[in-house]
Amino acid sequence: MAEMARILCTPEQQVFHPESKARCPLAEMSVIGDVEKAWTAIQETGKKIIPVVYVNSNADLKAFCGKNEGLVCTSSNAKKVMEYVLSKNAIPFFFPDENLGRNIAHTMGITDNEMFLWDPHEANEGRNKESMRKARVFLWRGFCIVHTVFSPSDVQNIRKQNIGIKVIVHPECIPGVVDISDLAGSTSFIKNAVEKSEPGSKWAIGTEICFVNRIKAENPNKLVVPLKESGCREMAKVTLEKLLDILEGLIEGKAPYRVVVDEAHIEYARLALKRMLEIG
Ligand code: SF4
DSSP: OHHHHHHHSOTTOOOBOSOTTOOOTTGGGOOHHHHHHHHHHHHTTOOOEEEEEESSSOHHHHHHHHHTTOEEEOTTTHHHHHHHHHHTTOEEEEESOHHHHHHHHHHTTOOGGGEEEEOTTSGGGGOOHHHHHHOSEEEESOOOTTGGGOOHHHHHHHHHHSTTOEEEEOTTSOHHHHTTSSEEOOHHHHHHHHHHSOTTOEEEEESOHHHHHHHHHHOTTSEEEESSOOOOTTGGGOOHHHHHHHHHHHHTTOOTTBOOOOHHHHHHHHHHHHHHHHHO
8 A cells, every 4th residue: 555655656755654564464465476477377268358456465466457458446446447347348357355356246247157266376276277268257366364254153143142233344355244244345335334324223344443443433323343353463563653753753854664666667557556546
């Protein structure tokens, strides 16, 4: 995300991060060499493929998409982006979050049999000529460690404990959870749904615990509980104290943790982001 700010800002602007050691484990599940290998194999199907990279990814993957007529997506616009690809008579190659890709494809009527999962850790990456030939979507074996903690039994249990509670989850959760929840969507979707609900409504939220706690604090006239407590240890590394350190450092003329993106990636990564912003 910090890299994305660097990609979008002007050369005169600078981007700083409060904690240089914070990483997104999901982003690290796809590396450029493996993605290029998959790309070559997928193209051998002879189909027109457009790569789509989730925003939680490294800059070189965004640049890869920019170079290959592809684009970036967020959890808010992933469906629009997938629809855009299909409107070009092309097949999306979606990475690195399998669950987001699969859940979105389901909402578009695409079945699991019509999706091919590229697994960089499987022997021969799970290649199967017949499945690849009939695939309408190519996915990547990657997942968010925070959202895959939720299970269908968590949904069933919370409903038993709180009659009338609505379950709303993030689409990085596994399809088995998304399918039986009342609603699924991005963090802004979740925030809006709770905010617009009637006073006294009851919500169980399946996403990162700090976000759930924030929604709970902002909606004191509703019952808001986590579907299960699941926190991101990497996001937790970024604290207000560290943000203050950065700001004080800048006042003192220090420039700690400046975010740098390889110049070779900036132009193409920006192109992939621009295509996404044009779609909305
Ligand atoms: S919650 Fe943590 S692991 Fe999951 S996408 Fe966000 S930063 Fe990555």
